[in-house]
Amino acid sequence: MYASRNLSKCTKDCLCLFVCPTGATNTETGQIDSSRCLDGCRLCVDACPSKAIFLVMDEYPEPAPKDAASASKMMDLCSSRFAQEKAAAAIAASSDEPGLKKLTEALRQSLRITAEDCAREAGFMLPQSEPVRALMEELESS
């Protein structure tokens, strides 16, 4: 686990510079140098008065398994939302009317976000999880 800084929350009080034993928090880009960051040290995380620093994990636990029937229904919903996204994209690409173009572009993006949420709740949330590994293996073997 190494530290990372949310630059939009950082108030530049620089407490992280005082506590870091390796100088990893003091960089010209404002981002923490992960190659110098000590695994799991978290001194800067606790010292930060703005809660702008957090730890990024190296390993993630396997998520709770999903009920197969619910997961399948969420995937049906996902593919329906995605079909609508593609229809909205087709309208946005072919329309000359600015209002319709903007509305269908918004719908396209909104539908992708809602479709992604369905895929997440169908079990494809975490890249390091078993359902994703199984999916990748299946795609590679086909």
Place this chain on the structure above:
Amino acid sequence: MRVMEQNIHESLPVIFSNLQKASEKQQNYDSAEHFGKLSEKYYQDAVSGDLRTIKDMIVTDISSMADIQSLAGENGDRGILRALRWGGKVAAIQKSLIDRYLSKGEALTEGKEIFLCEACGFIFLGNAVPGLCPVCKAPSSRFTKVGK
């Protein structure tokens, strides 16, 4: 090898764009790029689209959400219940915007901007970014402006 379910196969670009975002949050940028490429690889354009057809599909989705909700409730899957709560509200807003465009036409968006909540898909038609997403309570920093 088991045959991939049709709904998974059809949704591969969505599954992969979601994993791309997850990898970005984990700051695994190589992995994010890999998933991004896979998302594009499996994407196929629709030939055409029609607003009324989209609207009908949204209505169907809203009723199937009610069925999934009772199943998820029985299983105690609060993650799915959360997705349906947000997704149901967003779907109702998507439908309402289509209805309003179908009745008002181009006047609907005149002099207005469209803002999108990147967390839940909420669409806001107005003049300034909402302070808080009314659907998922994400802060204004999670909103992006659509188009120019």
